[in-house]
Amino acid sequence: MSRSASRHAIIIGGGASGVLLAYQLLHHPACDFHVTLIEKRPDIGRGLAYHSGNLEHLLNVRVANMSALPDQPDHFWRWLTSRGADTLLCPDPYCFVPRRIYGDYIASLLGPLTSNAGASPRLSIVQGSCVSVSERPTDVVAMLDDGRRYVGDIVVLATGHDTRSSSPGYLDPWVSPASAGIANDDAVLILGTGLTMVDYVLSLLADGHRGPIIGMSRRGLLAKAHRRADPVRIEEREVPFGVDISRLLRWIRGRVDTHVAQGGDWRSVIDGIRPYTQRLWRELPPASKRRFLEHARAWWDVHRHRMAPEVEARIAHALYAGHLTLVAGKIIGIEPNEAGASVRYRPRGQREIRSLEVGAIVDCTGIVKDPRASANPAVRSLFDQGLARVDPLCIGIETSADCAIINRDGVPSRRLFAVGPLTRAAFWEIIAIPDIRTQCAALAAMLATNDEEQQFERFGAQSP
Ligand SMILES: Cc1cc2nc3c(=O)[nH]c(=O)nc-3n(C[C@H](O)[C@H](O)[C@H](O)COP(=O)(O)OP(=O)(O)OC[C@H]3O[C@@H](n4cnc5c(N)ncnc54)[C@H](O)[C@@H]3O)c2cc1C
Numbered sequence: 512m513s514r515s516a517s518r519h520a521i522i523i524g525g526g527a528s529g530v531l532l533a534y535q536l537l538h539h540p541a542c543d544f545h546v547t548l549i550e551k552r553p554d555i556g557r558g559l560a561y562h563s564g565n566l567e568h569l570l571n572v573r574v575a576n577m578s579a580l581p582d583q584p585d586h587f588w589r590w591l592t593s594r595g596a597d598t599l600l601c602p603d604p605y606c607f608v609p610r611r612i613y614g615d616y617i618a619s620l621l622g623p624l625t626s627n628a629g630a631s632p633r634l635s636i637v638q639g640s641c642v643s644v645s646e647r648p649t650d651v652v653a654m655l656d657d658g659r660r661y662v663g664d665i666v667v668l669a670t671g672h673d674t675r676s677s678s679p680g681y682l683d684p685w686v687s688p689a690s691a692g693i694a695n696d697d698a699v700l701i702l703g704t705g706l707t708m709v710d711y712v713l714s715l716l717a718d719g720h721r722g723p724i725i726g727m728s729r730r731g732l733l734a735k736a737h738r739r740a741d742p743v744r745i746e747e748r749e750v751p752f753g754v755d756i757s758r759l760l761r762w763i764r765g766r767v768d769t770h771v772a773q774g775g776d777w778r779s780v781i782d783g784i785r786p787y788t789q790r791l792w793r794e795l796p797p798a799s800k801r802r803f804l805e806h807a808r809a810w811w812d813v814h815r816h817r818m819a820p821e822v823e824a825r826i827a828h829a830l831y832a833g834h835l836t837l838v839a840g841k842i843i844g845i846e847p848n849e850a851g852a853s854v855r856y857r858p859r860g861q862r863e864i865r866s867l868e869v870g871a872i873v874d875c876t877g878i879v880k881d882p883r884a885s886a887n888p889a890v891r892s893l894f895d896q897g898l899a900r901v902d903p904l905c906i907g908i909e910t911s912a913d914c915a916i917i918n919r920d921g922v923p924s925r926r927l928f929a930v931g932p933l934t935r936a937a938f939w940e941i942i943a944i945p946d947i948r949t950q951c952a953a954l955a956a957m958l959a960t961n962d963e964e965q966q967f968e969r970f971g972a973q974s975p
Contacts, residue, residue, distance in 0.1 A: 517543045517633075518544050518664040519544065519546075519547065519662070519663035520536055520544045520663060520664065520665050521546075521547045521653045521666045522666075523644065523653060523668050524549070524550065524668065524669035524931075525549065525555035525556065525558075525669075526558020526559065526560070526561075528558075528931030529548055529550065529555070529930075530548070530555055530618070530620055530621055531579055531948055533621060533634065536955045537624060541960055545632075545634075545635070546633060547661055547663065548621075548634070549653060551638070554614070554618060556617035556618030556619075558672070559672045559674065561613050561614030562611075562614060563710070567714075567822070567825070569818075569819040569821060570609075571607075572943055572944065572945070573607055574605070574607070574608060576944075577613060579944065579948055580952075581952050585604070590616050591608065600612075605739055607737070607821065621634065637661070639656065640655060640656045641653050641655055642654055642888040644889055644892055644893060646924060650664060653889075665958065666926065667914075667954070668933055669933075670931075670933060671932055672932055673878060673885045673890070678874065680847055680852065682871055682872065684710070684875045687714055687718070688711070688718050688720065688873075693715070693720070694722075695720050696722045696870075698722050698868065699722060699725070699870065699871045700852075700869040700871070700872045701725065702842070702873065702875060703875035703877055704726040704733055704875075705813075705816075705875065706818060707877060709733075709822060712726070712825075713825060716829065722870065724829070724836070725835075725838055725867065727837075729840075730809050730859065731837045731838055731859065733826070735778075735813055736817055736819070736820050736822070737778070737817045737818070738776055740779045741779060742779055743770060743775070743779045743783035744783065745766070745784060745787070747787065750787045750790075752794045753796075756799035756800075756803045756807065759795070763780070763784065766783075767780045777814070778814075778817070781815055788940040789938050789940050792939035793912075797903065797904075800904055804904060804906070816942075838856070838858065839859035841857050842855070845872065850868065851869050851870035852868075852869055853866060853868055854868075881901075882908055893916065898919075899918065900918065907937070908929060908936065909937070910923075910928075912937065913953070914930055914954045916929055930951055931947050934950070938950070
């Protein structure tokens with residue numbers, strides 16, 4: 512099919528990544544795609560991150576860095592300030608607004624194309640759950656659970672975070688404490704001490720929870736908070752690409768120490784490295800990637816994925832008041848009982864086993880990282896047919912540098928693509944909006960300028 516004929520892109524997942532990609536495909540001047548966006552939730556643009564109705568669940572990235580459009584860095588700030596009421600929440604672009612508002616912003620990107628007056632014939636939004644994706648020589652097919660079937664030229668998986676269903680006895684962190692039936696005086700054990708735990712503690716506090724809250728993880732590390740610190744300028748030639756992880760971490764620590772010794776903030780260095788993290792990951796030797804995931808990732812995550820200062824203040828207060836306790840330890844056993852559960856754990860670095868009586872256990876250990884454990888039928892269907900394979904580190908599906916999904920035999924597809932967190936094996940730093948927006952713009956540009964013949968050449972395949 513040549514560029515002159517309209518092509519059909521089916522995007523599975525209408526969270527932030529799916530919407531950003533749809534926007535780019537519909538606005539690229541050289542793009543002729545008809546876009547079908549399939550989302551199982553009632554709203555588009557929210558996904559897991561931006562559906563929270565709790566107004567204390569703030570963005571983890573300041574407004575200034577949350578534009579959906581890489582070529583308009585102040586787009587989100589302008590959108591926000593155009594809505595008078597939100598300016599009170601956010602006096603300047605360094606602030607952090609409720610994630611719910613950000614979901615409104617993302618949804619608004621496609622608003623003009625779906626309104627009665629300006630509905631675009633090039634965009635169809637479908638509410639439904641995709642259960643399988645298949646590739647044929649001349650097209651792709653996406654099947655929904657109710658039997659609806661969509662045939663297109665390409666499919667892009669934007670299925671995002673894969674939440675696992677909690678083990679029996681553990682509460683789901685995405686269900687509010689009140690809906691989960693947690694009594695205000697219950698002792699609550701939260702497994703995991705990352706940003707999902709932080710959200711859950713805020714939800715408990717908002718519900719007036721009085722009982723003790725215990726956050727437990729292997730290291731018991733808590734995310735650091737943002738400060739008003741600008742990134743330092745680091746030249747690409749200064750960055751030690753391709754070295755092993757020990758040398759890389761030594762280099763980062765050295766930069767941080769020097770900057771702090773000069774009166775700077777360590778955050779400026781971490782943020783200064785940000786433009787290079789995808790390349791650093793790509794060029795990290797495989798053994799180093801593994802060592803990073805096992806030993807340094809928790810450390811990196813708490814410095815890199817920070818919480819808003821307002822959130823830090825709430826958490827610090829709960830810690831100071833003894834309402835929240837963080838424990839570094841490993842669960843040894845959990846015995847359910849009438850009051851909840853009896854939990855045995857071993858504190859980090861100790862032999863002695865301790866026990867805790869709790870009324871509820873919440874699983875905030877995070878989002879499924881091993882795609883083999885995916886509960887998502889669309890992703891599973893690709894594995895089942897050999898159309899996708901898991902990367903050697905088991906953190907994502909394998910994709911090429913231009914987001915093509917790589918099949919069981921190592922061949923990148925010319926019709927199946929993926930964006931967002933699903934592609935973390937190739938990009939690593941592809942969880943947050945500043946990275947996803949660039950990825951979506953780049954993929955749209957590639958698809959726009961590559962007609963099908965060129966795509967064949969690109970992948971060295973034979974045109975049918
Ligand atoms: C709690 C939380 C807070 C975050 N806060 C920030 C932040 O402040 N700033 C930031 O930059 N990043 C933040 N992130 C990172 C986040 O990954 C990205 O910002 C972004 O939301 C990722 O969007 P996504 O569309 O790729 O994934 P998701 O948000 O997971 O959306 C995927 C969508 O696909 C749909 N879907 C999945 N499978 C199917 C299927 N088979 N059929 C139909 N629909 C399907 C889902 O219903 C969902 O709506 C946060 C993440 C989380 C989890």
